[in-house]
Amino acid sequence: MDGRARLIDVTGEKPEAPETWPSVIIRREEIEGEIERLADEARPDNGVRSVNLVHPLATAPGLGLAPGIDARIEVLKPGESTVVRRSNGASVTMNIRGEGHARIGGKTIDFVERDVWNTPSMHPVVYTNHGSDLQARLTFSNRPMLEKLMVFYAEQADAIGEEENWFRSLKEGSAGPRAKDSAPIVPIDDGAFLMPYEHLVDPDTVTNEALVWPWRVVEPKLANVRMIGDGYTGRRLYILYNPATERRNGTTHSFFASIASYPGGIVDRPHRHSSAAINYWFGGSGRSTVSGDKLEWKAGDLMLSAPGWAIHNHASGPDGFYSLTIQDHPLMIAQESLIWQETMKDPIKNLGTQIGFQTNIAEFAHS
Numbered sequence: 001m002d003g004r005a006r007l008i009d010v011t012g013e014k015p016e017a018p019e020t021w022p023s024v025i026i027r028r029e030e031i032e033g034e035i036e037r038l039a040d041e042a043r044p045d046n047g048v049r050s051v052n053l054v055h056p057l058a059t060a061p062g063l064g065l066a067p068g069i070d071a072r073i074e075v076l077k078p079g080e081s082t083v084v085r086r087s088n089g090a091s092v093t094m095n096i097r098g099e100g101h102a103r104i105g106g107k108t109i110d111f112v113e114r115d116v117w118n119t120p121s122m123h124p125v126v127y128t129n130h131g132s133d134l135q136a137r138l139t140f141s142n143r144p145m146l147e148k149l150m151v152f153y154a155e156q157a158d159a160i161g162e163e164e165n166w167f168r169s170l171k172e173g174s175a176g177p178r179a180k181d182s183a184p185i186v187p188i189d190d191g192a193f194l195m196p197y198e199h200l201v202d203p204d205t206v207t208n209e210a211l212v213w214p215w216r217v218v219e220p221k222l223a224n225v226r227m228i229g230d231g232y233t234g235r236r237l238y239i240l241y242n243p244a245t246e247r248r249n250g251t252t253h254s255f256f257a258s259i260a261s262y263p264g265g266i267v268d269r270p271h272r273h274s275s276a277a278i279n280y281w282f283g284g285s286g287r288s289t290v291s292g293d294k295l296e297w298k299a300g301d302l303m304l305s306a307p308g309w310a311i312h313n314h315a316s317g318p319d320g321f322y323s324l325t326i327q328d329h330p331l332m333i334a335q336e337s338l339i340w341q342e343t344m345k346d347p348i349k350n351l352g353t354q355i356g357f358q359t360n361i362a363e364f365a366h367s
């Protein structure tokens with residue numbers, strides 16, 4: 001590097017369609033094999049036995065299964081714990097084998113198979129396996145995006161006191177007046193404002209805590225969407241909604257996690273969105289078409305199911321399916337970048353800035 005910026009002539013440059021990665025599937029057998037391999041190795045100093053499941057076209061920095069989303073498996077043997085860790089990434093985890101508990105930002109979560117929870121940014125996290133089987137967790141985070149921006153920050157500590165310090169630093173704040181109360185915002189013409197520095201360094205906060213969606217509570221409620229009659233034009237799922245994400249409808253500020261429950265023989269319509277989606281199919285089977293590629297999958301497979309802006313649709317096999325979908329939808333809404341085409345005949349809409357697409361749910365509401 002000679003230290004000089006490059007001056008690139010882009011005169012008359014025309015818009016180009018985004019490139020998309022092809023879909024990829026990591027099969028159940030491969031995932032189960034990795035869990036056993038991780039358990040067979042010597043315990044690392046920090047207790048974190050982990051594998052990053054990386055798309056073949058991913059490049060560093062920011063290795064993930066989608067350009068901005070990683071999928072990692074972490075394993076603990078019975079009796080093991082991790083050290084305390086935290087990062088400025090945010091994640092969603094599904095426990096896929098065994099049981100255990102987590103302490104996340106001072107909250108204790110006991111979990112079994114198929115329970116899902118979120119880990120907010122900078123919250124101290126410790127995992128323990130108090131069960132008799134291996135514990136395996138599948139975690140999705142926005143770390144690749146932060147690594148691409150070269151701002152991913154993480155730390156770990158052995159001392160239990162550090163967990164308390166980190167937790168206390170999250171909660172501390174001035175009970176008295178804030179400097180911004182003495183620094184008025186100045187309106188100018190046509191709805192624009194001038195905002196003093198005191199607001200820049202002390203923005204309004206939104207409380208964000210670890211929340212858990214236990215499978216024993218979620219599973220019976222999925223009947224509501226699975227049983228919607230034939231001809232329904234929406235998708236049979238619930239978002240695992242964290243109210244901290246407000247109108248961005250997320251589980252973390254970057255992702256929603258949704259759980260879908262489909263009966264057999266349903267074929268969704270081809271569509272596309274700028275949010276990227278990863279599906280963990282944890283029950284049943286089915287097939288998908290993604291950018292023209294046909295893929296078959298079954299319970300336990302993990303798939304980059306919708307690279308951003310790739311045309312795709314999914315269809316359930318004879319016994320239906322269950323899936324966990326991770327999609328960077330709230331991030332896209334926050335950036336005003338969530339373009340969406342619900343069918344390929346619909347116009348491209350910018351969701352969150354204009355009225356979105358309508359399903360025919362009213363026809364099924366009282367049936």
Ligand SMILES: [Fe+2]
Pocket residue numbers: 271272273277306312
């Ligand atoms: Fe989709």
